[in-house]
Amino acid sequence: MEHKSGRTIRPFTLVKIDTDKDISGIGEGTLETKEKTVAACIMEFKRYLIGKDPLRIEKLWQAMYKGTYWRGGPVINSAISAIEIALWDIAGKYFNTPIYNLLGGKCRDKIRCYAGVDGRTPEELAENVEAGVKRGYTAFKFAAYGVNDNMLDAIAEAEKRCEAVRERVGYDVDIMLECHGRPSLQIALNLVHRLAKYKPLWIEEPLFPENIDMMADLCRRSKIPIATGERLFTKWGFRELLEKRAAHIIQPDPIHCGGILETKKIAAMAEAYYVQVAPHCPYFHVALATSVQIDACTPNFLIQEGGVLRGTWMVKEPLKVEKGYIIIPEKPGLGIELNMDAIKERPYIPREFSPYITYREDGSVEEL
Numbered sequence: 001m002e003h004k005s006g007r008t009i010r011p012f013t014l015v016k017i018d019t020d021k022d023i024s025g026i027g028e029g030t031l032e033t034k035e036k037t038v039a040a041c042i043m044e045f046k047r048y049l050i051g052k053d054p055l056r057i058e059k060l061w062q063a064m065y066k067g068t069y070w071r072g073g074p075v076i077n078s079a080i081s082a083i084e085i086a087l088w089d090i091a092g093k094y095f096n097t098p099i100y101n102l103l104g105g106k107c108r109d110k111i112r113c114y115a116g117v118d119g120r121t122p123e124e125l126a127e128n129v130e131a132g133v134k135r136g137y138t139a140f141k142f143a144a145y146g147v148n149d150n151m152l153d154a155i156a157e158a159e160k161r162c163e164a165v166r167e168r169v170g171y172d173v174d175i176m177l178e179c180h181g182r183p184s185l186q187i188a189l190n191l192v193h194r195l196a197k198y199k200p201l202w203i204e205e206p207l208f209p210e211n212i213d214m215m216a217d218l219c220r221r222s223k224i225p226i227a228t229g230e231r232l233f234t235k236w237g238f239r240e241l242l243e244k245r246a247a248h249i250i251q252p253d254p255i256h257c258g259g260i261l262e263t264k265k266i267a268a269m270a271e272a273y274y275v276q277v278a279p280h281c282p283y284f285h286v287a288l289a290t291s292v293q294i295d296a297c298t299p300n301f302l303i304q305e306g307g308v309l310r311g312t313w314m315v316k317e318p319l320k321v322e323k324g325y326i327i328i329p330e331k332p333g334l335g336i337e338l339n340m341d342a343i344k345e346r347p348y349i350p351r352e353f354s355p356y357i358t359y360r361e362d363g364s365v366e367e368l
Helices: 035-049 057-066 073-094 122-134 151-169 185-198 212-221 234-243 260-272 285-296 340-344
Strands: 002-004 009-011 014-018 024-028 110-116 139-143 174-178 202-204 226-228 325-327
Touching: 014 073, 024 073, 024 285, 035 057, 035 073, 057 073, 057 260, 073 260, 073 285, 110 285, 122 139, 122 151, 139 151, 151 174, 151 185, 185 202, 185 212, 212 226, 212 234, 234 260, 260 285
Parallel strands: 110 139, 139 174, 174 202, 202 226
Antiparallel strands: 002 009, 014 024, 110 325
């Protein structure tokens, strides 16, 4: 299926699991540019799942994850996540309660969220943030800089963007800076030093998370909290990051890292290290509803991505945002139901390998 936004057509991957009790569950496993690959993986797991008890979620997860020699990675984990989320939706509906009540119950009454904003110039960015403030949002994330061959120029651009936003809306709102792992360690150190005066809530993926030692070095030397984790999978993927104090804030993505219970396990590990959790979610309504169920019952939750609701057309009753907070649904399961008529009107359309590839001036490929 596809979702058409102002910039591009974004395919997404949903799963629906039916039971012999007339209860169905839904989950999302959207992995951009790998939608059909994830769907194929889900169909492979289907052969195992048919006839199983959908309430034995942990056993089914373990079987899907450990049942083959080749495991892990974004495709398999996204497929497992989508299925696991649908199983929790079934469980909530079976017991007639929201998923968060099956995971310990709510520890907060509403979910603080942030809006993703953009702008081709610092002035346009500041205008868009100001517009978000007028809509009630109190936190915003934006790219620290655009594609730039000269990283020193990129740092100067990041300063101008932060300065324009702070001059426009002041310091009563939080800002978060996205880097997508582009900088080197020295550039990242320069970046966090130069931008600290603008008091970001965090700087996101200033380095790739695979080099844990380098991330830990940056964390020790940065006055800005370091956030990462959207490209890590399962509790095992987060273990070393936490043990080496390589992040101040972690961002597990429930539709990629293993699903609802796996995200809760990761959050519990982080809590022992006094690390806060801000789930990654630039996707659609099923993914956001999934994160909200986790946020509601996670003590060390910080803030939720996805405050600007995407794909509201795909559900019958979208989530609600009021004054920068998502209202926690009280309906059973995920608390949402798919609008199948609207979804059928948007069939999947194959697209080019990746519409996001960008190039440096010399023709080499830039990080996304």
